Amino acid sequence: xxxxxxxxxxxxxxxxxxxxxxxxxxxxxxxxxxxxxxxxxxxxxxxxxxxxxxxxxxxxxxxxxxxxxxxxxxxxxxxxxxxxxxxxxxxxxxxxxxxxxxxxxxxxxxxxxxxxxxxxxxxxxxxxxxxxxxxxxxxxxxxxxxxxxxxxxxxxxxxxxxxxxxxxxxxxxxxxxxxxxxxxxxxxxxxxxxxxxxxxxxxxxxxxxxxxxxxxxxxxxxxxxxxxxxxxxxxxxxxxxxxxxxxxxxxxxxxxxxxxxxxxxxxxxxxxxxxxxxxxxxxxxxxxxx
Numbered sequence: 001x002x003x004x005x006x007x008x009x010x011x012x013x014x015x016x017x018x019x020x021x022x023x024x025x026x027x028x029x030x031x032x033x034x035x036x037x038x039x040x041x042x043x044x045x046x047x048x049x050x051x052x053x054x055x056x057x058x059x060x061x062x063x064x065x066x067x068x069x070x071x072x073x074x075x076x077x078x079x080x081x082x083x084x085x086x087x088x089x090x091x092x093x094x095x096x097x098x099x100x101x102x103x104x105x106x107x108x109x110x111x112x113x114x115x116x117x118x119x120x121x122x123x124x125x126x127x128x129x130x131x132x133x134x135x136x137x138x139x140x141x142x143x144x145x146x147x148x149x150x151x152x153x154x155x156x157x158x159x160x161x162x163x164x165x166x167x168x169x170x171x172x173x174x175x176x177x178x179x180x181x182x183x184x185x186x187x188x189x190x191x192x193x194x195x196x197x198x199x200x201x202x203x204x205x206x207x208x209x210x211x212x213x214x215x216x217x218x219x220x221x222x223x224x225x226x227x228x229x230x231x232x233x234x235x236x237x238x239x240x241x242x243x244x245x246x247x248x249x250x251x252x253x254x255x256x257x258x259x260x261x262x263x264x265x266x267x268x269x270x271x272x273x274x275x276x277x278x279x280x281x282x283x284x285x286x287x288x289x290x
Contacts, residue, residue: 007058008082015092022289023049024114025079025095027072031121034271035096038282039289041273046289051075060085073097080112088112094288096281101165103234104227117279119161122238124276125267126150133270139249144190152192153244154232156183159196160244161235162225163203166217169224174207179243185251192248242267 006014015021026032026048035048051072063081067074080095095113098120118124125131128146135142156179163176177199184193200218204210210217228235246263249255276282 005053005055007055012086012088015089022092023047025049025051025076038273038276044289077108080110083112084110101168104165117281118233119236120238122241123233123236126233129275130270134267148190156192156194156244157232157236157240158228160240161237162221164237166221166224177203179247183247185248187252
């Protein structure tokens with residue numbers, strides 16, 4: 001399918017005319033690149049299509065109820081609802097979204113909607129295999145072992161995920177504090193000095209609406225943190241992850257000219273199809289396009 005914007009009726013008509021056509025719609029350009037690279041590496045014939053190629057205004061309002069049309073994930077959910085309502089052919093199309101908070105709060109489910117195995121595509125990189133490649137190829141020598149890196153980052157990421165999840169359940173829209181001045185790293189041991197209590201104190205002081213019920217809010221966040229999967233891949237936000245890992249490396253390596261976007265590109269370039277093939281989502285790719 002081409003990248004020009006298409007009305008929903010045109011998309012459905014195209015699938016009717018071309019019965020062998022198969023597409024997976026995804027949230028963003030980075031998702032499209034990575035999933036497409038996987039298909040090429042595995043020599044799988046099929047297309048990954050960005051949601052931006054769809055004219056969202058052509059989707060019926062009834063399929064947008066309770067959704068935020070500024071969110072690419074919600075656009076995909078609306079699209080999946082539309083496919084289901086139109087009785088589209090199930091073997092021809094899927095809408096793939098990041099799992100995000102969907103394991104912890106009520107979430108949309110229908111036969112056209114797929115989710116990542118973990119909270120986001122980037123969470124597949126939160127393992128020793130990818131970390132070792134990033135460090136060996138992109139950073140050269142690094143004084144901290146992979147296991148310790150994952151442990152230190154995982155603790156911070158799970159906490160930030162709990163704060164984000166709490167914000168979601170309360171329908172708040174405040175911004176989280178920047179990590180830059182709240183995350184310190186011991187260059188010798190790799191231990192992260194990150195005070196959850198201090199972070200929340202600063203956060204509540206910066207947002208007037210949060211100050212009123214500070215004590216109760218802290219208890220609620222602690223309770224949420226206690227329910228999260230111990231495996232940080234099921235409890236991390238991709239932006240927090242990229243930022244925290246960049247800061248961690250930069251504070252140890254002390255490379256002021258190393259930019260965050262360069263580091264993100266290094267992470268994405270570390271992906272190997274052979275490493276992803278073991279996960280259910282990528283196995284589903286192969287079965288879908290077979």
